[in-house]
Amino acid sequence: MNDKAELSNASASASMKLIPSGDKKWIILGLIIFVGLFTFPIWYNMLKCSAPIQPVVLSAKAKAAGYCVLPKSEMVSAHMQILDEWRDIVVREGERTYTSPSGKIFTMSLSNTCLDCHNNQAEFCDRCHQYASVKTYCMDCHVNPSKSLKENMQ
Amino acid sequence: MKNSRRKFLKIAGATAAGLGLSTTAIKALESTTAEPPRAPDPHAAPAVDTIKMGKPVIDETAPVADVKKNPPPSKAKQWAMVVDTRQFKSSKDLEPVVNACNKIHNIPSLNKKHEIKWIWEEEYKHLFPSLETKFLAEEVKHRPFPALCNHCENPPCVRACPTQATFKRKDGIVLMDFHRCIGCRFCMAACPYGARSFNYVDPRPNIEEFNPQFPTRTKGVVEKCNFCAERLAKGQWPACVEASNGAITFGDLDDPDSDVRKVLKNNFSVRRNVSLGTEPSVYYII
Amino acid sequence: MKNFLISLVAIAALWLIPYFAANVAVLKLLIAVIIPYAAVVIFLVGFIYKVIDWSKSAVPFRIPTTAGQQKSLPWIKANNIDNPFTKMGVIIRMLLEVLAFRSLFRNTTMSVSETEHGKRLAYKTEIFLWIGAMAFHYCFLVVVLRHLRFFLDPVPACVQLVEFFDGLMRVEFFSSVFSIGLPGIMMSGLILLAAAIFLLGRRLFNAKVKYISLMADYFPLQLIIAIAISGIFMRHFFKVDLTAVKQLSMGLATFSPVIPTNVGSIFYIHIFLVSMLVMYIPFSKLMHMAGVFLSPTRNLTADTRMNRHINPWNHDVKTHNYDEYEDEFREVMKNAGLRVEKE
Amino acid sequence: MLETIFKGSKSYWTLVTILAGLIAVGAIFYIKQLQVGLGITGMSRDVSWGFYIAQLTFLVGVAAGGVMLVLPYYLHNYKKFGKITILGEFLAIASIIMCLLFVMVDLGQPARALNLWLHPTLHSVLFWDSLVLFGYLFLNLLVGWTVLDCERNAVPPPKWIKPFIYLSIPFAFGIHTVTAFLYCGLPGRHFWLTAVLAPRFLASAFAAGPAFVIILCLILKKYTKFNAGKDAVQALSRIITYALLANIFLFLCEVFVAMYSQMPSHMVHLQYLFFGLHGHNALVPYMWAAMTMMAVAIFMLLVPSVRKNESYLAIACVLTFVGIWIDKGLGMITGGFVPNPLHQVTEYMPTFPELMISIGIYSIGGLILTFLFKMAVSVREEVSQDL
Amino acid sequence: MKPDELFRTEHQPPETEWTETPAEIKKGYYCYASNPKSVEHLDLPHARAWNPLEEDWKLPENWQEIFLNGFRERLTKFRTLKIFMDICVRCGACADKCHFFIGTGDPKNMPVLRAELLRSIYRNDFTTAGKLLGKLGGGRKLTVKVLKELWYYLFQCSECRRCSVYCPYGIDTAEITMLGRELMNLIGLNIDWIATPIANCYRTGNHLGLEPHAITDAMEFFTEDIEDIVGYDCKPAVFEEKADILFITPSGDLFADPGTFTAMGYLMLFEYLKREYDLKVTWSTYASEGGNFGLFTSNEVMKRLNAKMYAEAKRLGVKWILGGECGHMWRVINQYMTTMNGPANFLEEPVNPITGTKFENARANKMVHITEFTADLIKNNKLKLDPSRNDNVRMTFHDSCNPSRGMGLLEEPRYVIKSVCNHFYEMPANTIREHTFCCGGGSGLNAGECEELRMAGGLPRANAVKYVNEKYGVNTLGTICAIDRAVLTETMNYWVPGVEVAGIHELVGNALIMPDEKKRTKNLRMEPLPGMEEEESNE
Structure with missing residues (x-):
């Protein structure tokens, strides 16, 4: 009764024949894009040939001292918090002296205590900070005493 | 509160604990904060002095008030300053004082609109408009007066600041916390003394001589004279006092034996616009 | 409530497993390396399988929901977005649906009010579900993008830019109870947590939503909340060595895994929960992330009168044709004066 | 209801596009300000608040002016305002958002803005100002939205909304009073140090806000099917008349106190504004223009036959609005800083970038207002089909 | 029940979880089981006599197998079903959008739960997670209880698609209901109000089972009435070969008021066009049904019934087909017909021979909606109209579900209404256009025995009408759907007495100034025209 040719590709409802629907190519394309995005880190790192992290270099003074205000492991993970609290205590409470758990006494000062020892930012701070993509704004105001103002401003 | 602020001491203990036993972790924190390390008295055992700024120079022969100067203290109830303006004959006498401050605090040189001033030179009529007389002595009229923050006992700026970025310390110093200032300029x-400056632009490119021991400021914050709180902490006189050749006396207003009290006892002094009730801590001997 | 509690117990278990396992070296390897790899593999395979499975099902009819004026006479302004008759219209409709949750934006809430004329039904604007959903999904996206810094070296500028804007507002607070300052607060994390709690709160306190909620609805929300909490705690309270973490994640991304030494159990909790979430996606309603693209009421043109859509399994059916009809009714037709084909 | 924002005529979209363009321009200049600092503005060490804070002051007034529509309707059951209270509430929303944005662009460290609540400082008026501003914003959003949505659904507003409506009335007075307290509690700034400042602010607000509402009503009447009704507009114009009179009266009180007492610290600021000081007279023409405008406006408004003519009324409202804008948006803040406490004169004029950023913010407010009014007008068109 | 008692203000779900709350089949809320003869007539499976209220539904031995196999088959045949089973997040946006939920307060009438009834079976039998977690994963075994619940709620959905407008994933409960009902059909769980019409339609060409002469008789009644009004008769052409247009409308309009007035409107319009423009429109008794209850049974039955339209157009050699005012008829024509029974290459691309307008939007389907057609005529000034003849009518317009959400026919009827009627008022914005509410009797739920369900479901629509009735004195509810005309008449009587229901072409007929007409004093309802009341009483 209708255009039989159109209907000839199937006969009964139970036995049906699937012809590929037109959207399959778009679905595959979408999947490829999705998987591509999801696995982005894998091929990005392959293309960039990312180098392993370069170890932090301690200055001679730091090496000689052999200690910091807290054990190294704690400094690695929590130094930002210490700096943060130091500055609050120094500025607002006027306390400037810090006694470490080991009994050593330090002046709480980024420029004058921390940077005095760790004076090479590029090989100390920046190594990890760049690797972990952590930007700081400490040096917007504070200065590295071992550098000129111009160097500090860069 | 101050004690528990030391909790970063044992921060790593909590690190290992994770959150699995957070109550234990907190208990661990508490136990470390129970015994705070005591801040040593700087007089008994000098602080680790990484700053070599030299000891205060005390010139006994200087023609100041005829009292023997006390050694620099580091604690006070209300720091105050007495300026013997008679000793500033011309701008040349004041210049080293201003320069000492500017240099030590990394104060930039900027145009008049944006300038940063902690201590600066003013004429009598501007400094004391309410004390103006019609026929002021010529010498006083042209005398350079140092203007600076009065570290008021009742500071309106502290009242106005919405973030406590400017606050009054227990020793009477009205201080700025540059980390907290949002730059609203309410202060x-x-x-009422025009003592505050705002960093309209980045100060760093305009700093001529630079002191690495003191931070610069960032654009967008207010700043002002801090009575050299950083030097007082180390038992040093404020830079201007040191550079004034004895013209400026500094000390604890609450201590009857302090230099400032001695000077004030023996000289007639005035303060700026006292009618406002701010109780300035900077006294001028005219 | 029962569903909520069972799911909560499951989350608690998932939290405790890595907490205890992190103390055993072998299990560390399991949690930091093997399970994440397994999760990714299960996710990718499951995801692709599911989508391919969907794509295998036919789209016999073009049945878009038309939520706007059709294209008909030239002087009637047609709505090509809510009733798209061109491919471009469909693309815009889908973009709005996926990026702006267009349909949810229409949401209303029914209420009954007493008026001077008796009871009246009102359908007021209900925008909070939309706001919550937008906040949740976009912050989730930002959080995921931010975490790329652990998997890419060097970290591309765009990732850094996302971080910069995310951390733009500085939150610095010091007190005896807790201190926040450095590292800075990331807004996305907090908003994500708040939005997830809001969505969970709806399920608990909105009677209708509570009634329809299954364990499968509570579990992913609670899991995401747990992930957000573990992440925020790791960032601000139980610090870990970030370089060590990045060495681990970079190792995973470059297929040369290393197990970090100086990393607290909070990190293992975080990565374990994330692995669980990733693994869970293909088996759950979270597949809506792919399904939304395939929904036939949204992604088809409403042009069925203009262009014929082909049904891949179209089959012949038995019909009652005119001849049979006339055979049955010829006499009455003739009596009624109707024309017949065969006399 | 929100979807009505997205359906509009060509002219509506043109307006939206223009505003969006201006916002973009403003944003570019703001980025510059973020990079360089507030140094790109005309502000200085002596005049440390300028155009931005002046706009805050003025717009707080516009926002507070909305209460002149809410109060008669809800407290005195003045039915004729029923149709336009929503306009007052929506105008308040747009104005408050502009206020908050002007504060944001005035901050030297906008990233730290949250410190305001992280370190709540009860003795700072700015803290309280932020509370009342956000409170008033919230109340207007809640009330305006709820009432309009109920209107659209033809149901009476829920009972719980009433307390919020009543609460919004003291808040309206509150925002402008607290904003006045920002200035009038400062020692050493004698221009502001007067108890009349808050009343004067309120009086000018109750003139400028309703004047703007009248202008908006007349625009809506011309371009949309929204008709506020003659009675409502006339009632508003009477409010403006009295408020403007009160404003001028209070100003003259100020002038009397300063000039009759002859106290220099009180006189100098007025002298600077109206006659110039030591040859500095940048603001003189503006101040006289403002005074003239307000004087002409008051004359027009006082004559009933003039006031009843809507074209003349429109002119009077524009004069009132612009006059008060100059007075509060230029003179009020700068006048307090010049001369400075050391009796030195540093003049202030906004710079081009400063103006562009301000235009950007005004465009954001305009866009919000456009959206909100579009919504209100659409709802009104839906529910009153027999008009 | 009195309207006030039926107006439920509480929509609080019960304390027990829905999976644990068995359905209770309530009188007034279900439709009678199908007459086995009707089922047999179409050779549909498992015809038998059964009663929903009885414990034993006489299910076939292997009903679970049939159901699950049918389910499985449909999961591959319909991507909609598979996606909709998988991606619902139960956000609840659809919950209070359903008129049956609003009206009955029964939480299982929330669209999400209606779908969950099926979804729980899907989870249990077709998903890994469901197989692993069982009940915890939200799965339910297919038991008789579950089946009965499913049946009960599948026949409390009128497939109006309102929920799908708000669903963030476009989940269309109408589609789920349709496929669910197909599964019911597989085990012979049909309802009579659908099964008998489809059997009728198959045999006689229309749902009502009107045999050819019954149709011509009805037409005669109409033409007599029209003659009374206009002065001459408007006898329509039936089975006219090589006519320009074949006209098909739902048979309901030939049978009962107020649809009959709409039918008279059509007759007058076609007579007008014949006299003025020599346009030949023919009717058919073979294809005398626009509606298609197959849509409510299964895709297969829908296709079987729909085939008659193209077949008849081909036989008669017309240029294209014009469709009357009907709701679900247009969903079938718009979204299924060309796919199922096309391509209709034997027809021409529709062009309005009077105005020359090409109906571009119907170029493949070759079927034009009567309001599109009339709107085009009016826009091109081809009809002489006197809208003041409808001045007694204060009109609002009810968008029927299918033309609005399955087609997008929103402006055309409004344009026609505004051209023939001076007083037109819209109902509140969230109840019209794509937000429109169902009449409550769509998808074969207009059976007498489920009247209470229908009245409850019609509440949201009626409540909106009540508003314009009170505010603007609206007395006429215009619709372009035959089911609406039947259902809403009853609903209005119940909820908003005094509001009549009318088809749009009834108003067109009233306003149309027929060539050489006598002085018109009466409208199509034989009531005096506005301004003619006096003369009427003088007669």
Whole structure:
């Protein structure tokens, strides 16, 4: 009764024949894009040939001292918090002296205590900070005493 | 509160604990904070002095008030300053004082609109408009007067600041916390002495001589004279006092034996616009 | 409530497993390396399988929901977005649906009010579900993008830019109870947590939503909340060595895994929960992330009168044709004066 | 209801596009300000608040002016305002958002803005100002939205909304009073140090806000099917008349106190504004223009036959609005800083970038207002089909 | 029940979880089981006599197998079903959008739960997670209880698609209901109000089972009435070969008021066009049904019934087909017909021979909606109209579900209404256009025995009408759907007495100034025209 040719590709409802629907190519394309995005880190790192992290270099003074205000492991993970609290205590409470758990006494000062020892930012701070993509704004105001103002401003 | 602020001491203990036993972790924190390390008295055992700024120079022969100067203290109830303006004959006498401050605090040189001033030179009529006389002595009229923050006992700027970025310390110093200042400049409107400056632009490119021991400021914050709190902490006189050749006396206003009290006892002094009730801590001997 | 509690117990278990396992070296390897790899593999395979499975099902009819004026006479303004008759219209409709949750934006809430004329039904604007959903999904996206810094070296500028804007507002607070300052607060994390709690709160306190909620609805929300909490705690309270973490994640991304030494159990909790979430996606309603693209009421043109859509399994059916009809009714037709084909 | 924002005529979209363009321009200049600092503005060490804070002051007034529509309707059951209260509430929303944005662009460290609540400082008026501003914003959003949505659904507003409506009335007075307290509690700034400042602010607000509402009503009447009704507009114009009179009266009180007492610290600021000081007279023409405008406006408004003519009324409202804008948006803040406490004169004029950023913010407010009014007008068109 | 008692203000779900709350089949809320003869007539499976209220539904031995196999088959045949089973997040946006939920307060009438009834079976039998977690994963075994619940709620959905407008994933409960009902059909769980019409339609060409002469008789009644009004008769052409247009409308309009007035409107319009423009429109008794209850049974039955339209157009050699005012008829024509029974290459691309307008939007389907057609005529000034003849009518317009959400026919009827009627008022914005509410009797739920369900479901629509009735004195509810005309008449009587229901072409007929007409004093309802009341009483 209708255009039989159109209907000839199937006969009964139970036995049906699937012809590929037109959207399959778009679905595959979408999947490829999705998987591509999801696995982005894998091929990005392959293309960039990312180098392993370069170890932090301690200055001679730091090496000689052999200690910091807290054990190294704690400094690695929590130094930002210490700096943060130091500055609050120094500025607002006027306390400037810090006694470490080991009994050593330090002046709480980024420029004058921390940077005095760790004076090479590029090989100390920046190594990890760049690797972990952590930007700081400490040096917007504070200065590295071992550098000129111009160097500090860069 | 101060004690528990030391909790970063044992921060790593909590690190290992994770959150699995957070109550234990917190207990661990508490136990470390129970015994705070005591801040040593700087007089008994000098602080680790990484700053070599030299000891205060005390010139006994200087023609100041005829009292023997006390050694620099580091604690006070209300720091105050007495300026013997008679000793500043011309701008040349004041210049080293201003320069000492500018240099030590990394103060930039900027145009008049944006300038940063902690201590600066003013004429009598501007400094004491309410004490103006019609026929002022010529010498006083042209005398350079140092203007600076009065570290008021009742500071309107502290009242106005919405973030406590400017606050009054227990020793009477009105201080700025540059980390907290949001740059709303309410304090500048509140200050009746024009003592506050705002960093309209980045100060760093305009700093001529530079002191690595003191931070610069970032654009967008207010700043002002801090009575050299950083030097007082180390038992040093403020830079201007040191550079004034004895013209400026500094000390604890609450201590009857302090230099400032001695000087004030023996000289007639005035303060700026006392009618406002701010109780300035900077006294001028005219 | 029962569903909520069972799911909560499951989350608690998932939290405790890595907490205890992190103390055993072998299990560390399991949690930091093997399970994440397994999760990714299960996710990718499951995801692709599911989508391919969907794509295998036919789209016999073009049945878009038309939520706007059709294209008909030239002087009637047609709505090509809510009733798209061109491919471009469909693309815009889908973009709005996926990026702006267009349909949810229409949401209303029914209420009954007493008026001077008796009871009246009102359908007021209900925008909070939309706001919550937008906040949740976009912050989730930002959080995921931010975490790329652990998997890419060097970290591309765009990732850094996302971080910069995310951390733009500085939150610095010091007190005896807790201190926040450095590292800075990331807004996305907090908003994500708040939005997830809001969505969970709806399920608990909105009677209708509570009634329809299954364990499968509570579990992913609670899991995401747990992930957000573990992440925020790791960032601000139980610090870990970030370089060590990045060495681990970079190792995973470059297929040369290393197990970090100086990393607290909070990190293992975080990565374990994330692995669980990733693994869970293909088996759950979270597949809506792919399904939304395939929904036939949204992604088809409403042009069925203009262009014929082909049904891949179209089959012949038995019909009652005119001849049979006339055979049955010829006499009455003739009596009624109707024309017949065969006399 | 929100979807009505997205359906509009060509002219509506043109307006939206223009505003969006201006916002973009403003944003570019703001980025510059973020990079360089507030140094790109005309502000200085002596005049440390300028155009931005002046706009805050003025717009707080516009926002507070909305209460002149809410109060008669809800407290005195003045039915004729029923149709336009929503306009007052929506105008308040747009104005408050502009206020908050002007504060944001005035901050030297906008990233730290949250410190305001992280370190709540009860003795700072700015803290309280932020509370009342956000409170008033919230109340207007809640009330305006709820009432309009109920209107659209033809149901009476829920009972719980009433307390919020009543609460919004003291808040309206509150925002402008607290904003006045920002200035009038400062020692050493004698221009502001007067108890009349808050009343004067309120009086000018109750003139400028309703004047703007009248202008908006007349625009809506011309371009949309929204008709506020003659009675409502006339009632508003009477409010403006009295408020403007009160404003001028209070100003003259100020002038009397300063000039009769002859106290220099009180006189100098008025002298600077109206006659110039030591040859500095940048604001003189503006101040006289403002005074003239307000004087002409008051004359027009006082004559009933003039007031009843809507074209003349429109002119009077524009004069009132612009006059008060100059007075509060230029003179009020700068006048307090010049001369400075050391009796030195540093003049202030906004710079081009400063103006562009301000235009950007005004465009954001305009866009919000456009959206909100579009919504209100659409709802009104839906529910009153027999008009 | 009195309207006030039926107006439920509480929509609080019960304390027990829905999976644990068995359905209770309530009188007034279900439709009678199908007459086995009707089922047999179409050779549909498992015809038998059964009663929903009885414990034993006489299910076939292997009903679970049939159901699950049918389910499985449909999961591959319909991507909609598979996606909709998988991606619902139960956000609840659809919950209070359903008129049956609003009206009955029964939480299982929330669209999400209606779908969950099926979804729980899907989870249990077709998903890994469901197989692993069982009940915890939200799965339910297919038991008789579950089946009965499913049946009960599948026949409390009128497939109006309102929920799908708000669903963030476009989940269309109408589609789920349709496929669910197909599964019911597989085990012979049909309802009579659908099964008998489809059997009728198959045999006689229309749902009502009107045999050819019954149709011509009805037409005669109409033409007599029209003659009374206009002065001459408007006898329509039936089975006219090589006519320009074949006209098909739902048979309901030939049978009962107020649809009959709409039918008279059509007759007058076609007579007008014949006299003025020599346009030949023919009717058919073979294809005398626009509606298609197959849509409510299964895709297969829908296709079987729909085939008659193209077949008849081909036989008669017309240029294209014009469709009357009907709701679900247009969903079938718009979204299924060309796919199922096309391509209709034997027809021409529709062009309005009077105005020359090409109906571009119907170029493949070759079927034009009567309001599109009339709107085009009016826009091109081809009809002489006197809208003041409808001045007694204060009109609002009810968008029927299918033309609005399955087609997008929103402006055309409004344009026609505004051209023939001076007083037109819209109902509140969230109840019209794509937000429109169902009449409550769509998808074969207009059976007498489920009247209470229908009245409850019609509440949201009626409540909106009540508003314009009170505010603007609206007395006429215009619709373009035959089911609406039947259902809403009853609903209005119940909820908003005094509001009549009318088809749009009834108003067109009233306003149309027929060539050489006598002085018109009466409208199509034989009531005096506005301004003619006096003369009427003088007669």
